[in-house]
Amino acid sequence: MDTFSTIASLRGYLGAEKTRGRSIAFVPTMGGLHEGHRSCIDIARGLGDLLVVSIFLNPTQFGPGEDLNSYPATLEQDIEICRQCGCDVVFTPVADEMYATEQNTWVDVGRLTEPLCGRTRGGHFRGVATVVAKLFNIVGPDVAVFGQKDAQQALVIKAMTEQLNMPVEIRLSPIVREADGLACSSRNRYLSADERRRAAGVRSALGAGLEVLRAGGRDPRSVCAAVERHLTNAGITGGEYVELLEAKELTPINTVDGRVILAVAARVGTTRLIDNLVLEVGSDVEEVLLF
């Protein structure tokens, strides 16, 4: 496995590999690697000749007062995980090079960034889309893999590649969960033992919504109400949103039908957790990939 920390050295290496006709599968990360990242890496391995992972804690996607300074910094461990996962290349740039000059050019994907996390995390998706565009320009991947846990992010990035004609296919990994259902996240490391126990309530609350749908309920308000009740009963009172939206454009719906996303953001202690179920709702209700 080769590790590069400068843009020029990575470009030199990958440029030569591309000249030899080798395709590139890419997994961008911010480090703090966990089983969810391993799943993205496993999926990416089968999609290209060279498997590239980036580890870059991107400052522009954090707002004031968010957890940029406490985000898990585990670079050595992350590089070891990449080695174990059979990655070919790890790219670990520094912010001084990624943002070497004042950044006046931003990628703003518009309407898709407004609901859900966009409502409370102003500028977050602009930072995400901009850094992913930069990474795509540096790495030049044929395909890139993202986790469905960050479903809105995945939709934003897919829209960006389509609307800016970037020749990158976007693929998804299903959400990877701990044994009690908690979705794997770098931020789970912030949870105390008591918070960690309560945090499992986020997934079981989504399950309460799923039960309403499986029992034939098709009113989004009654589904969300069941999720909210369950969150409260699980001692999770820091709910930020519980929403059931159409899953392509993230638009509100009056009746649940077709592909929908049931999404939650809630604080357990001071830790902000997000989770979702993407569902195909017809006569049956099935968990599916977003795209």
Ligand code: PAF
């Ligand atoms: O999902 C993440 O870890 C980040 O948002 C990403 C896509 C690597 C951009 O910094």
